[in-house]
Amino acid sequence: MTLADRWLLPDGVDEALPKQAAKIEHLRRTLLNLHENWGYQLVIPPLLEYLDSLLIGAGSDLDLETFKVIDQLSGRLMGIRADFTSQVARIDAHCLKHEGVQRLSYCGSVLRTTPAGLDGTRSPIQLGAELYGHNNIESDLEVLSLMLETLTVAGLSKLVLDVGHIDVVRGVMAASGLTEEQEQKLASLYRAKGLPELEAFVASLQIEEQAKQWLLALPRLCGGVEVLDKAEQALRDVSESVNKALSQIRVVVNAVSARFKSVGLHFDLSDMESYSYHTGLVFAAYVPGYGNAVARGGRYDFIGEVFGRSRPATGFSTDVKTLVSLADVRLEEHKKVLAPIASSEELWQAIQALRADGYIVVEQLEQTPDISEFDFQLSPDGDGWKLVSI
Numbered sequence: 001m002t003l004a005d006r007w008l009l010p011d012g013v014d015e016a017l018p019k020q021a022a023k024i025e026h027l028r029r030t031l032l033n034l035h036e037n038w039g040y041q042l043v044i045p046p047l048l049e050y051l052d053s054l055l056i057g058a059g060s061d062l063d064l065e066t067f068k069v070i071d072q073l074s075g076r077l078m079g080i081r082a083d084f085t086s087q088v089a090r091i092d093a094h095c096l097k098h099e100g101v102q103r104l105s106y107c108g109s110v111l112r113t114t115p116a117g118l119d120g121t122r123s124p125i126q127l128g129a130e131l132y133g134h135n136n137i138e139s140d141l142e143v144l145s146l147m148l149e150t151l152t153v154a155g156l157s158k159l160v161l162d163v164g165h166i167d168v169v170r171g172v173m174a175a176s177g178l179t180e181e182q183e184q185k186l187a188s189l190y191r192a193k194g195l196p197e198l199e200a201f202v203a204s205l206q207i208e209e210q211a212k213q214w215l216l217a218l219p220r221l222c223g224g225v226e227v228l229d230k231a232e233q234a235l236r237d238v239s240e241s242v243n244k245a246l247s248q249i250r251v252v253v254n255a256v257s258a259r260f261k262s263v264g265l266h267f268d269l270s271d272m273e274s275y276s277y278h279t280g281l282v283f284a285a286y287v288p289g290y291g292n293a294v295a296r297g298g299r300y301d302f303i304g305e306v307f308g309r310s311r312p313a314t315g316f317s318t319d320v321k322t323l324v325s326l327a328d329v330r331l332e333e334h335k336k337v338l339a340p341i342a343s344s345e346e347l348w349q350a351i352q353a354l355r356a357d358g359y360i361v362v363e364q365l366e367q368t369p370d371i372s373e374f375d376f377q378l379s380p381d382g383d384g385w386k387l388v389s390i
Contacts, residue, residue, distance in 0.1 A: 012122030093307035128317030135312035155327030176211035
């Protein structure tokens with residue numbers, strides 16, 4: 001690396017300059033206050049942990065996204081967190097040990113080996129909330145509603161909520177009698193949305209014709225609310241778990257339509273984005289003109305099992321940097337004062353009094369400062385000091 005290149009950052013790693021940083025911090029405080037008002041307590045896990053604790057139960061996708069380092073003290077492999085969920089599950093299981101419903105929120109930097117999407121960052125500031133100890137649709141609705149409220153308070157509009165349920169795909173696969181290898185192949189085809197390849201693969205399977213129709217129907221069950229009517233008709237004979245999953249999605253539709261009337265609804269019942277991680281209802285929010293989801297969430301029961309406490313859980317996360325880039329975050333305006341260097345106790349007290357009243361006071365270190373940046377100048381007034389408009 002040449003001297004001229006040493007200031008460059010790695011691809012996908014960015015930094016926030018003063019104006020952007022102020023917006024990020026303002027929004028972070030606002031959203032954490034919102035979560036506190038909903039009863040969610042803030043936790044701050046460490047940036048890195050031993051790898052076997054950080055990744056356990058989190059799925060292979062997270063393993064690939066996690067940077068690994070060697071701990072020079074113990075010689076053990078450590079990971080820099082790429083996601084908060086495993087850490088918060090550990091806190092719930094081992095540190096808090098609460099038997100009832102536990103609501104936790106968090107916000108902090110994560111680091112990923114690859115960006116999320118074509119224009120994603122590798123160093124998001126992840127903010128989210130998780131609810132432990134309740135395994136019914138009511139807690140899913142609470143977390144989903146908090147996610148939509150979070151995005152609304154952040155200033156995003158024209159939101160579209162994409163809703164799915166892991167048990168729809170899993171139920172159809174289980175009822176079709178597929179091998180594990182066939183399920184993995186089918187999952188990759190669903191992710192790729194490759195219908196010709198999917199049709200050829202399904203035709204080659206030695207399974208009942210009805211099962212083939214179910215497998216081919218899934219990727220076509222994509223669209224608006226009318227998709228649910230089609231799904232309930234096409235998949236009604238698959239299994240009770242599929243019927244229950246579709247029923248839960250219907251409950252979500254009714255609740256979101258009542259609580260967030262301006263939010264659009266979309267459904268993709270072959271969505272495999274969270275197949276290895278989640279266990280039930282899954283949801284993601286989008287805004288027009290931005291290709292990636294601005295927030296994702298869903299149910300991930302049993303994640304605490306590896307820590308000795310099998311607790312039902314549901315939650316969501318978003319990236320504060322992304323929210324700031326998409327929303328018009330307005331900062332509180334503070335008047336700016338240019339003051340002489342505090343060379344006396346009286347002047348020091350005057351400056352501190354102005355700062356306590358909410359003014360930004362900058363001492364004049366330069367002989368010819370750019371006074372256009374300031375609203376007032378602190379000038380002598382007899383034995384005291386006064387503000388003079390600039």
